[in-house]
Amino acid sequence: MLTLREMKELVLENTLRAYSQELFAGTSGNLSLRDEEGKLVAITPSSFPYEKMGLDDIMVIDLETGAVVEGKHRPSSEWRMHTTIMKGRPDVRGVVHTHSPYATSFAVLCRPIPLILIEMLGYIGGDIPVCEFELPGSEALGTDVAATLKNRNACLMRNHGAVAVGSTLDQAHLRAIYVEDAAKIYSLALSTGGKVELIPQEAAEAMKKRLGLPD
Template sequence: MARARKLFAVIRHPTHKGGLRADIVEIARRMSASGLSHGRSGNVSARWGDGMLITPSGAAYETLEPDDIVYVDADGTPRGGKPSSEWRFHQAAYQARPDASAIVHCHSRCATALACARRPIPAFHYMVAVAGGTDIPVAAYATFGTEELAAHAAEALSARKACLLANHGQIAAASDLDAALELAGEVENLAAQYLEVLKLGEVHLLDDAQMAEVLAKFETYGKPD
């Protein structure tokens, strides 16, 4: 529990230091500091016009600067540097989810463990609905950086705000950068809880009607009256 509180304290710390590139850098550093992605793994992007801004390939987050953030236009042409190798699935995810303006991809420990076992996160807890449905699915495996992986990710995200990537990690898409990072943290927390439940044996799942009620409540949860 102490580790979970520390993780969410880092994730939820506010960031608005001027400029979308600076915000992406801040989110990437918070992603790394929270333990959601080890070393140089993971990437962060934000929709910008018809294209997107994304972290560069192989960047060390502690040395990342706003000018390092790469613009990728609508046809996939990078401008101002070499984008993350995963830019294709970021682009595909924005096409699949017009409501999303930010994406966080990370290799968080527990979510990645489930992804490597190719096990989705079912409705063992009502908070699974935070991803927009009755489970958090696993996108089919393909080599990183490929159009095939982008297609698999887009398919999984077409009906969810987050998914696992088989033998890879997780993706979280949201309305802004803070929300995307928070969602990635929630997916990791749910993955950790689910792994603990699996150790106990039988898993009691909520049924479709119960999850439908939760999903309906989530439509107004946290919003002003």
């Protein structure tokens, strides 16, 4: 079982890595990790520069109430989205919210990323849907994203960004990278003006069966 300190270390390490991978810019983006008992969440602070972020800047909040348990800042303004996702998906412990440029460009187009790569089945669970626009930080945004993530491990947030989840924070982070990768490849394919083909339906069905995914 991870200690609070180890949870905060994982949040810090994944956050700094995601920032250097340009999954978000400025002080946008936020990451969180829930404890095993489902009581506490380590989460990035609100509007804090990544260049200065250290272990003591990572916040710990109560999963149910959002009350600060540890830390000297305000938790990420998207803490409601993180905790709503976790409450709706007990298998999820890690949540990564990015504004990665290719994925966010499809969120702006309000266009899902169809099933074009076989990795999308294994990492995401299928295509990458877009959830409706809701105000950042609102309860409604959390509810919409949680509903969209029912059968997926990632989605786009209309006119905003992307979110990926996992049973660990490393897994959620890796999935956020695959979201950006799929969006980049889709964008490049579309830019040729050629017709983008999806994975043949039969093959997709066979892969879903192999991976134990719902239809």
